[in-house]
Amino acid sequence: MRYLITGTAGFIGFHLARRLLADGHDVTGFDGMTRYYDVRLKQARNAVLAQYDRFRMVEGMLEDRSALYQAAEVAEPEVIVHLAAQAGVRYSIEAPGTYVDSNLTGSWNVLELARALQPQHLLMASTSSLYGANPTVPFSESHRADEPLSLYAATKKGMEAMAHSYAHLFGVPSTMFRFFTVYGPWGRPDMALFKFTDAILGDRPIDVYGHGQMARDFTYIDDLIEAVVRLAAVPPGEDNRATGEALIDTLSHQAPYRVVNIGGGKPTPLMDFIRTIEAATGAAAKLNMMDMQAGDVPRTYADPSLLHALTGYTPHTPVAEGVAAFVDWFRGWRAETAG
Numbered sequence: 001m002r003y004l005i006t007g008t009a010g011f012i013g014f015h016l017a018r019r020l021l022a023d024g025h026d027v028t029g030f031d032g033m034t035r036y037y038d039v040r041l042k043q044a045r046n047a048v049l050a051q052y053d054r055f056r057m058v059e060g061m062l063e064d065r066s067a068l069y070q071a072a073e074v075a076e077p078e079v080i081v082h083l084a085a086q087a088g089v090r091y092s093i094e095a096p097g098t099y100v101d102s103n104l105t106g107s108w109n110v111l112e113l114a115r116a117l118q119p120q121h122l123l124m125a126s127t128s129s130l131y132g133a134n135p136t137v138p139f140s141e142s143h144r145a146d147e148p149l150s151l152y153a154a155t156k157k158g159m160e161a162m163a164h165s166y167a168h169l170f171g172v173p174s175t176m177f178r179f180f181t182v183y184g185p186w187g188r189p190d191m192a193l194f195k196f197t198d199a200i201l202g203d204r205p206i207d208v209y210g211h212g213q214m215a216r217d218f219t220y221i222d223d224l225i226e227a228v229v230r231l232a233a234v235p236p237g238e239d240n241r242a243t244g245e246a247l248i249d250t251l252s253h254q255a256p257y258r259v260v261n262i263g264g265g266k267p268t269p270l271m272d273f274i275r276t277i278e279a280a281t282g283a284a285a286k287l288n289m290m291d292m293q294a295g296d297v298p299r300t301y302a303d304p305s306l307l308h309a310l311t312g313y314t315p316h317t318p319v320a321e322g323v324a325a326f327v328d329w330f331r332g333w334r335a336e337t338a339g
Contacts, residue, residue: 002026004077006062006110007084008049009033009042011188012125012179012224016081019225021052028075030068031084032061036091037189040337045186062106065113072113079232080117082110082124085156088190089129089295092152103155104162111166114174121173121235123228126160128180128217128263128300129153138303141178141259142248150295160259168255173235177228180263180302184221184322185329193323196277196285197330205286208270212289215267215299220322223315227262230311242309249306263302264315276320280327 003020007013008029017027029049033042049055056074060067062084086092086102107124114122130145130153148154160176167174183193199206234240236258242249250259268276274285292298304314 002076002078004028004072004075005081006030009046011186012182013083014045014186015221015225016228017049021054026054028071029057030071033059062109063101065109068109068113077119079121080114080119089150089152090293092150093295096151099151099155104158107159108162111162114172115166115170121232123175123232124163126156126176126178128178130157133297137301138265139301140303141250141261141306149297164255164257167257173237173256175231175236176259177262180217180219180300182219182221182224185326193326197327200277200281200283200285205288207288207290209290210292212271214270217263217267217300217302218319219263219315220317223317224262227307227313230313234310242306244309247305247309260307261302261304262307263304265302265304267299267301268319276323280324
């Protein structure tokens with residue numbers, strides 16, 4: 001299969017591209033190499049992908065439609081996976097314009113591309129942040145997601161709504177997958193695991209928001225990639241309707257469109273997560289207890305029933321195993337970039 005993946009220099013896009021290349025697919029990557037975090041990490045990911053003969057890279061911003069279309073000409077994609085975005089809940093308070101540009105305008109450009117190319121399947125990355133402070137758990141795709149607590153979540157909600165209208169108007173099978181706190185090797189420096197590990201190994205305090213009274217449904221990167229690969233083979237349509245007792249399929253009544261959670265359904269309290277990092281690093285954390293930060297949610301908790309019904313798969317890697325794998329990778333990365 002021929003894939004066009006946006007965001008291949010990013011954490012998730014890199015892992016997905018590497019998996020697909022290893023499986024023998026052709027992958028064209030599209031990435032803006034923005035400086036939201038250390039570009040050396042993005043360049044290192046890109047260098048790994050460049051070792052594959054079936055990988056081609058086009059650099060450009062999502063807002064630049066001509067660059068995106070250039071990537072499509074190279075890729076001739078049968079499947080488009082849109083992962084590139086301006087990420088981060090907290091940064092959306094500091095730089096809201098970048099979220100509108102990337103997550104709305106950029107995603108619209110991807111939708112226009114899909115309208116023109118009519119791929120077999122369009123998959124777009126959304127977020128569990130859409131559920132906000134929903135008191136009903138676990139979070140089901142059928143729950144209301146109309147009260148986002150951050151602009152980041154709001155732009156992802158806007159992307160989902162635009163995608164539904166395009167799926168209805170132009171018939172492109174489209175799946176929105178909502179990620180639940182993805183972590184693992186090659187992760188982003190702005191995420192808690194990276195920051196906590198870096199600080200603990202450097203004997204610096206870590207900021208613990210919500211006074212530690214938070215929980216996340218952590219999803220190990222390999223589990224997430226397995227789920228995405230399987231979902232790519234299940235474009236939404238009547239031929240792929242999920243069935244099961246008490247199961248609600250989000251397949252639209254008006255369009256070949258579906259929303260799917262990707263999470264294991266096992267939230268981990270934040271303080272337990274910190275203790276797991278301490279065990280993996282062999283060092284104690286110095287805790288700086290903080291109030292909840294604006295835009296954050298107290299917990300995430302996926303209902304993975306629909307994912308399992310569609311793919312036969314549920315994320316399952318234990319947090320201790322995933323954190324240990326990250327710490328091993330991080331030690332090597334820190335050694336490479338020291339000085």
